[in-house]
Amino acid sequence: MDPSSRRAVKKTINVALPNTLKRKRSSADEGKPISPIELTREKIASQWVTHKQCAYIGDDYFSIKFNSGINLSGFTPILTQDNVLDDGIYTWVILSLNNEPPRMYLKKTLTSYEFGTKHQEILYSISCANDVCNNYNLYYAGELLKDGNNIYFNLESGTYMKEPLNPKKKTLGTIKASKINARDMINDRINKTGELMIEEVDKSFITHEGIPLSLNDLKIYSDLGAKIYRFNNSENCATFNKRGNTLSLQELGGEIIPKDTLMSSGGRGWYRKKGKKAKKGIKCKNKTKKVKSIKSKKNNKSRKYKK
Numbered sequence: 001m002d003p004s005s006r007r008a009v010k011k012t013i014n015v016a017l018p019n020t021l022k023r024k025r026s027s028a029d030e031g032k033p034i035s036p037i038e039l040t041r042e043k044i045a046s047q048w049v050t051h052k053q054c055a056y057i058g059d060d061y062f063s064i065k066f067n068s069g070i071n072l073s074g075f076t077p078i079l080t081q082d083n084v085l086d087d088g089i090y091t092w093v094i095l096s097l098n099n100e101p102p103r104m105y106l107k108k109t110l111t112s113y114e115f116g117t118k119h120q121e122i123l124y125s126i127s128c129a130n131d132v133c134n135n136y137n138l139y140y141a142g143e144l145l146k147d148g149n150n151i152y153f154n155l156e157s158g159t160y161m162k163e164p165l166n167p168k169k170k171t172l173g174t175i176k177a178s179k180i181n182a183r184d185m186i187n188d189r190i191n192k193t194g195e196l197m198i199e200e201v202d203k204s205f206i207t208h209e210g211i212p213l214s215l216n217d218l219k220i221y222s223d224l225g226a227k228i229y230r231f232n233n234s235e236n237c238a239t240f241n242k243r244g245n246t247l248s249l250q251e252l253g254g255e256i257i258p259k260d261t262l263m264s265s266g267g268r269g270w271y272r273k274k275g276k277k278a279k280k281g282i283k284c285k286n287k288t289k290k291v292k293s294i295k296s297k298k299n300n301k302s303r304k305y306k307k
Contacts, residue, residue: 031173033181034164036096036137044123044136053113054237055213061237062213063229063254064113064221075116075224078125079106081189089205090144091117092153093160094185095126096137104189106144111217112208119157140182145205151198153186154205155179219262228257 051072054061066072079085081104089109096102105126107117119141141157155161155178165175179200187198204210218228229249231237236252239245249255 031171031175031177033178034170034174036102036139037160037164039123039136039138041136044120051113051115051118052241054231054234054241055112055208056234057213057215059232061231061234062218062257063231063237063241064115064218064226065229066115066221066224066226070225072116072121074125076107076110078122079108080104085146085190087146087148089211090146091119091122091142091206092144092186093119093122093141094139094182094189095123096139097126098135099137102137102139102185104186109206109211110220111213112206112211114206115221119159139185140178142182143205144186149195149197151186151190151196152201152203152205153183153198154201154203155182156204215262218257222257222259222262228262229254230257 051064051066054063056062079090083106085106086108090106091109091114092104092106094102094104105122107122109117123136123138138160140155141160142153142155144151144153155165164170165178167175183198183200187196190196191198222228229237229240231240231252231254233253236254239247240249240252240254
């Protein structure tokens, strides 16, 4: 990336970025990074995972619900540091199993609903895939955006990183050292050729604007057995998703989208019938969504969703 492009990226995301790293950091850093978090298989299995987001297409908001019997943790494959990553947005963890050297595990995120790609689901998939693994040390967890040879990552995991990196409980030196250490570990694991430029940013990638919902996404979820609920505003959709909600679907002005209407023309027949048009620039090929680059314009803050 040439100097002018790097300045443009920094100006667009409006955050202070640390020096770019290729292979090893060159100077000693003050502070001590956080210690790994000890987890057991039982603790991972007991963690509550919810998917209560309301994503939108045009003026319509959608709640998606799967039956409890569907294994969402197996919805998308787990990638490791040995895989070559395609461009896109991922959730990731760096984890040590049974005191072995830590490895990096990732899942590509299809939409902001994060079905099967939340950090708890990554850990659950790993723990359930190997019955002999009972001890885990979690080093870091967050989101990652790959855009060509550029890797942008954060440590945004409300379940695992919020408390260990709480600025009210940790010094700025510890937080800074942890981010640098995470950057080093990511670099050592996925930058095999030394061509990747890896930067830590204070920005969430998994937003409605970062990964726009498409009609094809609704069809994929419907094919997997999900029920699709449509609302004409975000407030009613959010109320429908709340635990303990007593208002009916009809009272909230919602409706269930029949599966057969999503199947016809990829759902476009249903949308045309309603006099709507899908957003331009949203395409899906082989279930790989084109996502907005970090170089894109600032998100519309009034509709921004953050985990």
